[in-house]
Amino acid sequence: MGGTAxxxxxxxxxxxxxxxxxxxxxADLAWLGLTWPRPVRRQxxxxxxxxxxxxxxxxxxLLYPCRCSRRQITDAGGKPGVxxxxxxxxxxxxxxxxxxPEDALRLNLRKAIAQVGGSLAYTETGVDRxxxxxxxxxxxxxxxxxxxxxxxxxxxxxxxxxxxDDGLQNITHxxxxxxxxxxxxxxxxxxxxxxxxxxxxxxxxxxTDTDGKRLAKINKSRALSTYRADGATPDxxxxxxxxAD
Numbered sequence: 001m002g003g004t005a006x007x008x009x010x011x012x013x014x015x016x017x018x019x020x021x022x023x024x025x026x027a028d029l030a031w032l033g034l035t036w037p038r039p040v041r042r043q044x045x046x047x048x049x050x051x052x053x054x055x056x057x058x059x060x061x062l063l064y065p066c067r068c069s070r071r072q073i074t075d076a077g078g079k080p081g082v083x084x085x086x087x088x089x090x091x092x093x094x095x096x097x098x099x100x101p102e103d104a105l106r107l108n109l110r111k112a113i114a115q116v117g118g119s120l121a122y123t124e125t126g127v128d129r130x131x132x133x134x135x136x137x138x139x140x141x142x143x144x145x146x147x148x149x150x151x152x153x154x155x156x157x158x159x160x161x162x163x164x165d166d167g168l169q170n171i172t173h174x175x176x177x178x179x180x181x182x183x184x185x186x187x188x189x190x191x192x193x194x195x196x197x198x199x200x201x202x203x204x205x206x207x208t209d210t211d212g213k214r215l216a217k218i219n220k221s222r223a224l225s226t227y228r229a230d231g232a233t234p235d236x237x238x239x240x241x242x243x244a245d
Contacts, residue, residue, distance in 0.1 A: 006169060007036040010162065011044045012155045028224045032234045041169065043161050050156035053164050053194060054105060054149060058096050060115065062193065063148065065099035066091040066106045078144075082182035086144035104151035107190075109144065113137055116192045122184060125173075126203040127242070136189050143186050163187050167196030177241075178203045205242040 007029065011017045029036075043050075057063050068076070068090055078085035092108060099105070113136045121133040148160040166174065181203040191198050227237065238244035 001173075003173065005034050005036050006171070007034075007040045008165060008169070009040055009042040009044075010158065011042060012050075012158070012161050013150075014044070014153055014155050017044070024223070024225065028228075031224075031228055032237065041165060043156075043165065047154075047156065049168075050161055050164060053160060054156070057107070057148070057193065058105075062108055062112050062115070063096060063105045064092055064094050064108055064145075065096060065103035066094070066147070067103055067151065069151075081144060082142045083146065083186075086141075089145065092145065101154055102152050103149075104147050105149035106145040107148055109139055109146075112189060112193055113139075116189060120185070120188050120192060122188050122198050123200045124181075124184075124203065125200060126178070126181075127205065128181075128203075132184075134185050134188075136185065139186055139189065142182060146186060159183065159186060159190060163190040163194065163196065166199055167191065167194065171199050173200045173202065175202045175204065177206050179206060205240070207237070207240045 007026070009022060009025075011022070054063065066087075068087070070085065072090070073085050073087060076088045076090050078088050080086070087106065091106070116136060119133050119135050121131055124130060124132050146159055147157050149156055165171075181201075184201055184203075188198050190196075224237065235244055
């Protein structure tokens with residue numbers, strides 16, 4: 001397509017960042033034949049930008065502080081969603097004036113939907129290709145009020161940071177795994193709230209184990225480097241995720 005692939009180091013989860021993980025990412029992508037402009041954007045170096053975006057949402061009455069632990073959310077009736085437990089709204093009436101640095105900050109989904117008004121849409125070029133229109137009210141059943149700043153760390157959440165940076169870096173096409181497809185409506189909603197353009201999305205197939213589960217570090221799954229060591233080629237990997245015949 002004549003475009004440029006960008007590498008972005010999304011290292012805002014300060015509890016899990018490891019230098020060896022970043023080195024492995026770079027090695028794997030280089031082996032696959034990708035190159036990218038340098039220096040790369042490292043999200044941990046741009047916290048003031050995410051704080052500014054949060055402040056803008058807060059000024060519009062769209063955020064509230066939350067101190068609930070995962071156990072408290074479960075005990076309060078939280079149900080499984082596409083990104084963890086759906087928050088039951090325990091802290092929804094807490095004012096931002098009551099917030100402390102250790103609090104999480106959540107998006108008040110009801111108020112956000114009211115401000116956007118009407119349906120939203122994005123273009124998908126993956127397996128389910130086409131124009132995808134949706135009523136943002138459906139997010140109440142899939143994500144609930146999402147965390148935009150994590151509890152106890154002041155780290156910006158993935159959803160806020162990636163949407164912010166996609167707009168900042170003029171990203172036109174997002175290519176990512178199908179495991180994130182269910183989160184795309186939330187990202188499109190955040191784009192609308194932040195006044196950012198919506199890129200084209202391509203959600204590709206995942207490499208799975210013999211039980212059909214996606215490979216993930218959290219499950220100590222086979223790494224891409226393991227496939228390489230076992231003799232796989234970059235074309236083999238592309239075929240596994242549906243980006244080559």
